[in-house]
Amino acid sequence: MMQIDVDRAVCVGAGQCALTAPNVFDQDDDGLVVLLDPNAAEDPESEGGTAVRDAEALCPSRAIRVTG
Secondary structure (H helix, E strand, C coil), X not given: CCEEXXXXXXXXXXXXXXXXXCCCEEECCCCCEEECCCCCCCCCCCHHHHHHHHXXXXXXXXXXXXXX
């Protein structure tokens, strides 16, 4: 199972997460990351799992951490 953690304190609001994995991430009114569904990508090998890993890699502030 994939564990997704977001750190809104370091988020800079670039929005790459919401663009890359819109079923998992969104942005609030201030542009900060919001984790919509931590279980959306339970299988790391699925299309959703790949998108979550891509979002983690694209985050310029490293506000997203994925394990599993």
